[in-house]
Amino acid sequence: MAGSGTDHLRAPQDALIRCENLVVEFPVGKSGLKVHAVSDISIDAKPGETLGLVGESGCGKSTTGRALMQLPRPTGGRVLYQGRDLVQLPGAELRQLRPEMQMIFQDPISSLNPRRRVFDIVAEPLRIWKRASGAELTERVNRTLENVGIDPAVADRRPHQFSGGQCQRICIARALVLEPKVIICDEPVSALDVSVQAQILNLLEDMKATYKLTLVFIAHDLAVVKNVSDRVAVMYLGKLCEVAPPDDLYANPAHPYTAALLSSIPVPDPRIRPSEENVLGGEIPSPIAPPSGCRFRTRCPRAQDMCAQVEPKMRQIGLGHYVACHFPLEATGPKPGAAQLAAKRAAVPARPVAPPRPPGTQAF
Amino acid sequence: MSRKVVSGPDAPGRDPNAPLLRVVDIKTHFKTERGTVRAVDGVSFQLDRGRTIGIVGESGSGKSVLSRSVMGLLPGRNVIREGHVVYEGIDIVGFDSHQMRNIWGSEMSMVFQDPMTSLNPVKKIGRQITESLHEHLQMDKQEANDTALALLSSVGIPEPAARLEEYPHQLSGGMRQRVVIAIALACGPKILFADEPTTALDVTVQAQILNLLQQQQHERHMAMILVTHDLGVVAGRSHEIAVMYAGKIVEHAPTNSLFANVRMPYTEALLNSIPRLEYMSHTRLDIIGGRPPDLIRPPRGCSFAPRCRYAQPRCIEEEPPLMEGDQPGHTYRCWYPVGSPENLEAYQRNIVAGRTATGAPVEAPVTIDAGGRF
Structure with a gap:
């Protein structure tokens, strides 16, 4: 894995946001060494699509998300937004595009200014961009707050008077108020309790429909990513392993790393014994001196000599399903994770899909 | 103060045939300026040797306070702690911290959520492990070092001899949690409290640590109280669950x-x-x-x-x-x-x-499955 290549990208005119051969490196003090945070990653998202980026800590998923926003500008590669290369764009022109691209962060409480009232927090983008004032400003802020399930009557309170889940709703309102086209969600539910997590995931789905958003959803929890994504990219140590539609990825993981990730998820069902043999040994290597060839080879059960020599490229193995591996797992037959996954699927009946609820309503 | 009040086989009242741990109607309330917070309000359970109980709840449900209350790890002031914690037939609720020192580490020990803050950043790992070996088992230096080495290799730390001389910041999160587990296991406790032991870790490392805990528990015939917010973590790894x-x-x-x-x-x-x-x-x-x-x-x-x-x-x-x-x-x-x-x-x-008795809205479900349940 851990390969490069651009075979998995769709036609440039179809993508709203697309990055090609993205490289982000950070210097290590004055030693001359570099942290290879993101190494040659290419991803794209069509309008209205949710792209899920998943991987363990240190795999570069947050850095990728921030590089898309030019925070900071990447070391190399291109980031195309509606066909324009943001990396080459002068600062003033980039700033004009900022209202169309917003971010939601992991910790909702620390990403809100504790000294400001919720109304002012959500109104600030409108004031900065002079999009509204007076009664119209109030109306737009209140409507956005209502959409995310916050009663505008409490908008004169400050963030500490709200719970974590409500603060995340306020962050979402702040991101939505300018009616952006793209929102980068960086671990938006990792700091929340499971019951609140479900509320926020449902809210993001509703808001995506209401505001016709394109989302880049970054998370370490595969089940969460599967729930919201239209396409999932698995990352490891600054490289892409596998890109696929979520249901296919989870049913037929082709990359050994994806299979290992899937089998390490604890399942809330005692009939499924936690697997002992598929647990990945060792730890993620240092991004300062990443392994040669395939970066996953040091922990890969299928690694051969070739993996140390030649870096695998992204190649297609199914409809919309791409993998960067010299020895991918077969879609049928015995493979790590597959039997367990099949057992999981058999054990839990499929649940009916409820129709979308109008935004802002909570039901039991 | 006599040593080994409870630990010794001849401790008064100690009954090796009694249930390992019985918690009876324990209450833990905190006095605050706003009023009394009833963090744990009448909890009872029993734990037998070699068994695992999973305690599940969301933040603020009192699950961490419960485990600290059972172990007597509460702040000294503004706390009301009532009820009984009966360990091998002896009620330890009234014990002061001197008496509890004979229990902490050698009878019960705890693995905390964040391995960075539960290790001392300015002490070498070797010293942090041998501390309780000296204290409880009266080992000499050589013996304690050998035991620490054996402990580190049993929790799956590569090159254990070199690690003894390192500081916590030189290890990754998963390795630190293994060190914390080695410290907790050092004196052979009969009960291990694991308070969200894997919440700060990645999912692949979480699987490693949970497998390690299970394996150690099996080898040592230790009882475990696994506190977590994740029903998935306890589903495959506990005998019983308290929500x-x-x-x-x-x-x-x-x-x-x-x-x-x-x-x-x-x-x-x-x-x-x-x-x-x-x-x-x-x-x-x-x-x-x-x-x-x-x-x-x-x-x-x-x-x-x-x-x-x-x-x-x-x-x-x-x-x-x-x-x-x-x-x-x-x-x-x-x-x-x-x-x-x-x-x-x-x-x-x-x-x-269209609503419950408390006024919360209720929507009709979309489908009813064959079992008649919604």
């Missing part, structure tokens, strides 16, 4: 019975709100509306009633006691338990009314 809500156990059952036959609406709601790999993507998740109650002024009736879709007038008035289910050892606090005809009736009443 906590607002400082109380609201459902307690053998693990298989809990998942196969959920009775408490809160447990059901918690299970339904977890996104699962088996669901197709974009599956609508069931949510639990509202927020947990204020533990300073808990509601009069059932504490979950304001968020429960089955809530009836009785739930607001009367607090349900822990009731026995049909399955042995399965208890729950609910007047209208999930899966019962009363529950179905209550739910239908609420759907017709």
Whole structure:
């Protein structure tokens, strides 16, 4: 894995946001060494699509998300937004595009200014961009707050008077108020309790429909990513392993790393014994001196000599399903994770899909 | 002060045939400026040798306070702790910290959530492990070092001899948690408290650490109390599960019975709100509306009633006691338990009314499955 290549990208005119051969490196003090945070990653998202980026800590998923926003500008590669290369764009022109691209962060409480009232927090983008004032400003802020399930009557309170889940709703309102086209969600539910997590995931789905958003959803929890994504990219140590539609990825993981990730998820069902043999040994290597060839080879059960020599490229193995591996797992037959996954699927009946609820309503 | 008050085989009152740990109606309240927070409000359970109990709950449910209260690790001031913690026949609630020192480490020990803050950053790992070996087992330096080496290799740390001379910041999160586990296991405790031991770790490392805990527990015939917010973590790794809500156990059952036959609406709601790999993507998740109650002024009736879709007038008035289910050892606090005809009736009443007795809105479900349950 851990390969490069651009075979998995769709036609440039179809993508709203697309990055090609993205490289982000950070210097290590004055030693001359570099942290290879993101190494040659290419991803794209069509309008209205949710792209899920998943991987363990240190795999570069947050850095990728921030590089898309030019925070900071990447070391190399291109980031195309509606066909324009943001990396080459002068600062003033980039700033004009900022209202169309917003971010939601992991910790909702620390990403809100504790000294400001919720109304002012959500109104600030409108004031900065002079999009509204007076009664119209109030109306737009209140409507956005209502959409995310916050009663505008409490908008004169400050963030500490709200719970974590409500603060995340306020962050979402702040991101939505300018009616952006793209929102980068960086671990938006990792700091929340499971019951609140479900509320926020449902809210993001509703808001995506209401505001016709394109989302880049970054998370370490595969089940969460599967729930919201239209396409999932698995990352490891600054490289892409596998890109696929979520249901296919989870049913037929082709990359050994994806299979290992899937089998390490604890399942809330005692009939499924936690697997002992598929647990990945060792730890993620240092991004300062990443392994040669395939970066996953040091922990890969299928690694051969070739993996140390030649870096695998992204190649297609199914409809919309791409993998960067010299020895991918077969879609049928015995493979790590597959039997367990099949057992999981058999054990839990499929649940009916409820129709979308109008935004802002909570039901039991 | 005599050493080994409880640890010695001849300690007065100590009965090796008694249940390992019996917690009887323990309460832990904190005095604050706003009033008394009833963090743990009457919890009882029993733990036998070599068994694992999973304690599950959301933030603020009292699960961490419970484990600290049982171990006597509470701040000295502004705490009210009542009830009994009976360890091998001896009630240790009245013990002062000098007496507890004979229990901490050698009889019970704890693995905390964050391995960075639970290790001392300015002491070498070797010294942190040997500290309790000197203290409890009176080992000399050489013996303690050899034991520390053996412990580190048993928890799967590569090059253990070199690690003894390192500081915590030189290790990764997973390796640090292995060191914390080695320290906790050093004096051969009979009970290991693991308070969210894997919450700060990545999912692949989480699997490694959970397997390690299970293997060590098996080898040492140790009992374990696994505290977590993740039902997935305890599902495959505990003999029984206690679900906590607002400082109380609201459902307690053998693990298989809990998942196969959920009775408490809160447990059901918690299970339904977890996104699962088996669901197709974009599956609508069931949510639990509202927020947990204020533990300073808990509601009069059932504490979950304001968020429960089955809530009836009785739930607001009367607090349900822990009731026995049909399955042995399965208890729950609910007047209208999930899966019962009363529950179905209550739910239908609420759907017709469009709201529960507490005024929370209820929507009709989309489909009814073959089992007759919604």
